[in-house]
Amino acid sequence: MNVLSLIESITYLSIVKIMLVTLLTVYTVFALLMMRQVSAMTKAVAMKDDYIIRVLGVLNFGFAIFVLLMAVFIL
């Protein structure tokens, strides 16, 4: 009975929410990998002012976390 009511409670919007959160979680992992790769590359070849590129990597990861949290709390 409980399973049936659970299935009945699943709405179109809850499916969209699950899909969005899953997608954003995958993207956040991707952004984390990208940030680490940027860090590894700037160590492999050190350049003048290359901290700007590291900041871009961190911003991308921060943006991903922000959108993921927004999806979890707003939706």
Added chain:
Amino acid sequence: MGAVEKVKENMSVTAIKKMVGKMGSDNLLTSFVSFPNKIRFETQDDTEQVILFLRQHPIVNLPWIFMVIFILTLPSVFIFFPPYANLPTNFQFVVTMGWYMFVFGYALAKFMGWFFNIYILTDERVVDVDFQNIFFRKISTAKTEEIQDVNVQSSGSFETFFGYGSIFIQTAAEVSQFEFLAIPNPDKVGKIINQLIDAEEQEKLEGRVK
């Protein structure tokens, strides 16, 4: 390395500096600079001097920049089409933010692909840093004395107009061919590589090879 060898090494670097001279700009996004300031790579020796630092010509970034501009405008069209049009406002907001985030990530990945695809010539070797995507990077090196053949290629109206082309370096090293693709001033780079080979041979004759 002893003091005498160090002095001899400095002499050969000075000679190369005289031959090549200072070219290009030292800024972060440069794609062609000789004797760059503050550029070092992980496996660089203490006495090793970077002669040339190269990237692909900035013009190769145009296709993805146009693509980014195009996909940035798409959310303004979403509103007219389902399922986006049927979603509540809070869902639309998150989807739009997610879209801009993906676009930023795509642009960053493409930019990194250009920024970290680096070709370095030192007084001792050729270094090719390949960064194809965020999961793949490769750093190949070959000593100057192992270079067997250098081919300069510039073909097509775009390459001729913007002054870029490719250089193919055949070596006796583990990596048999180095490809410097779409680099600015390929003729100058080819000439510098040949000068480095000559300088290396001269060092060999004088018994200054490390």
